[in-house]
Amino acid sequence: KQEVTQIPAALSVPEGENLVLNCSFTDSAIYNLQWFRQDPGKGLTSLLLIQSSQREQTSGRLNASLDKSSGRSTLYIAASQPGDSATYLCAVRRMGGNKLVFGAGTILRVKS
């Protein structure tokens, strides 16, 4: 059974800092991994999707890496801003699977 863990559970940083969010998964037979952002009480916004054959994806100030063999992914946020404050979730999809398995998320607060 796939389990996804996100560390840290919560993070508070001053504006302008670069930061790294971590995601680990127990079964390396994944099809893809996705990072989402969720604002309080809202739905999920997809940030980056990495296929199992890829090592990283970049979008603006965000960079996500994937090391399938070790069961790890990181989301790097450069020059953080107060508007980045949200919960960040990672989710994996196994080979031949139809569902996303989510971690519990990292709550990020960027202080101005």
Place this chain on the structure above:
Amino acid sequence: ETGVTQSPTHLIKTRGQQVTLRCSSQSGHNTVSWYQQALGQGPQFIFQYYREEENGRGNFPPRFSGLQFPNYSSELNVNALELDDSALYLCASSLNGRFGGEQYFGPGTRLTVT
């Protein structure tokens, strides 16, 4: 192109009642997945519908049921509501989701059971 929409936004029900939540998929998408997100947790997979047939189910009891219509919109029905059913219910649509299509999420329905 419209995104995924869900209705209602919020809902308050009493324990033992029944509820129906609705989801309209993104234009062109033929797959809808439903997830339950309890407070402080990640979403949990309930089930998926592909071309009007159930295509996989998570660890939820039979009182959670669903439908997908010919226009690929979907309903989630929950009977005999329990207090623990209070959560944010998210639907996600995708193209050929059973074959790995990326899932796009709606804004969710917040269900409170009292």
